[in-house]
Amino acid sequence: MKRHLTTVLLASLALLNLATESVPKIYMCPECGCASDAVVFGKPGNCPSCGMVLVEAKDRHEVEMRAMQPVASLHFPEGKKSVTFPFELIANGIYLPMRVNGKGPFAFELDTGSFNSIVASELAVEMGIQTTGTTTGSGAGSGSFVAGKIKELSFEFPEGVTASTRAGTSVSMAGLWPLIARRMYGDIGHDVIQYCVVQIDYEKKLLTLHDPASYHYNGKAQAIPFTLWGSYDPQIDGEVIVDGETPIPVKFTLDTGAGGTAITTPLVEAHHLREKVGKVLPAFDNGAGGGEAKLVTARLAALRIGPYRINQPLVALTNDTQGSFASKTLGVNLGANILKRFTVIIDYSRKQLILEPNAHLEDSFKADASGLVLKAGADNFRVFTVRALVPDSPATEAGIQPGDRLTAIDGDPLDNYALWQVQELLQKAGTSCQLSVERGDKRFTATLNLRSLL
Template identity: 25%
Template sequence: MVRIIQVLVLALVCIQNLSAQTLGFTLPPGQKRVQMPIEIYNNLVVIPVVLNNSLPLKFILDTGVRTAILTQKTFTDILNLPYSRKYTISGPGGEKLVDAYVTNNVTLALPGIQGRGHAMLVLEEDYLELRNYLGTDVHGILGYELFSRFIVQIDYEKKLLTFTTPEKFHKSRKYQTLPMKIEDTKPYIIAPVVLQDGTTINAKLLMDSGASHGLMLDPSTDARITVPENVVSSVIGRGLGGEIVGKVGRIKSIEFGTYKLNQVVANFPDPNSYSDSIKIGNVFRNGAVGGEIMSRFTIIFNFPQEEIYIKKNASFKKGFHYNLSGLIVKAKGSQLNVFEITEVRQQSSADKAGIMAGDIILSINGIAAQMLTLNHVNAFFNSKPKKKIRLEINRKGLHMRKEFNLEDQI
């Protein structure tokens, strides 16, 4: 799923300026480097964060946000944190969607890293259902405050995150260097993109660790960006205004230095569906590179020097596929092991098998749902074309069995 918090951040851009106070992420005295394990969910990096030295939480590490965001006010209420301002976030039609609050002078601690004096945006409730669509307890988003202070290395393969102070960082010769431009606190690169019709575009792309997709290109930003003929229509993300719809197809290639990725799956948002995410303040871009591509590299962000360093990993040659089942699944329940099908793509193999939105998964290929995580469920549904899937489902109290083969429609 494409970035699911982008629209929220855009709606609250005026609030982000409140974080201009001095930020205080530091390493212990004499220490110049910290390494910590991370979790990966749907290509998103999840890190442990302790709020005000007492409440252990999990945050998404996101290059696309400036100010720390907490998705549920319950946690700050527990700590009796004061709020300096309250905002009501409205949807496109003016209807109230969710209230948001600003709390200041917050302490955010990561393993080996202490952060003091932060402003944080707090949502009344988890309107975007992050925990349900990622299948794990995710409580917030953290970004620029870390990237501006340290050289940040994400090793998707080993699931390790390394922070190094800029004065002690030395790039290994094994990494390629890509020039990067920081605009409005976010990292952008220029990358050659070859479309299916052979057109080559030097696209300006946000390097977005908070997006799970591989590549997003917006046709409204350049007349040469055309939607390929072989596409499927689908929900490509969720935002405050609701579902973000678009077309999903392939491009011929995209290059990062001497690395070339072929037949990459790309999202093409429908007109007016994702336009607010293309322009943030005065920053224009053609699209974004997300976790499905970034996870094929070990990637190092050097914000102070405006450079990115990349080295391919074992996933580099893995083929690109898009939702081979045609299903979108949400994890529910206190243990997040009740799996509800929320969308069935028309003409997908699951649709042809008679699976419907609202069905509850009881087992997949003989494995009880209670034994699975949402990561496991999605891995089953996106393993490889032609793989047979046997589902047991509950449909409004009726027990059913369904079978279908995974299919690549693009």
């Protein structure tokens, strides 16, 4: 009897302990369309894949059920396995006319470097799109930014391809508008484009979306296997080549949303690239959420990407200590100044990248030839002010000063141009141009004898 009572007492104590012992909390990533959506984390923090702040889960069943229900979907028109339509190439970005929740079209950028699709908060307010809570993200030049979570988004591409996602977010895009002198209203990211084979013909400015189930590549280019950085961004092997140095093995991370190519801070520091590349020029890069990265532009001997050697490319060397460019694993952010020399085919289902060279593969990379670092202001983003000057450059020799406003080049009013187009006008090394300048209430003309500064 004593033995039986002792057993009952011990069992009761065990039940009491179970009842009073706290159940360990578990956490999960807010839905973003990445593989991390199905991962359970034992403590709070940020998702190691997409960087979003982890949220507490009710139980493991909640995570398992989410994994069974895709966060996004994409559908082709009946009877079609692929569709092709034109895009605008603006400052090397791919812009599409997208309908959002049945309204539009609005200018959206195709961005392989975004883990989810984004609607500009400016458009969300205009359309009355409600957000349900907030999360954080990271981008160029920012440690993090606050994003509103959108419960349901629907998109319609040209030619009738439709998509929906529960991973959408709302972030301010206003910091990106000055470069292109127009309002762009969002990104189409990995959560949506992972469901198709994406073919970008930069030369013809045509985008083709293929159904992966029926897609077969018939070309002659080599298929390059990739892994997914952060569970969303294609990443391939390659090399950075600096004159007089052993080639540096690196990872190239594909980013169609980036106009240029950037080498992240850990790589720059580990290989002392600032000291080895020679002359550099100041530059700035803006990201979603209002972040600004302070960079320098340099010319390398070459980059090796798959089977291709890209000679004398211009790249940005970053020094960010926060944000995506501070990542130890991102490597080289491969942007469209290089990608546009190819037809780019991204096959997410087979994890392979195909680069077909076009007629521009061996075009030279033109550097600034003026020494002017400009910013665009006013409501139309077409008022150009001198932000900074490169020492001993055509601009300083012509007497230009920070704060001067440029109004025309060779008599052509600059209110006809976006900032990126003005920058291209100032790359014509070996020529001269007449700048119309305003300084306070004074107006004068300055002659710039343009020469390549890199």
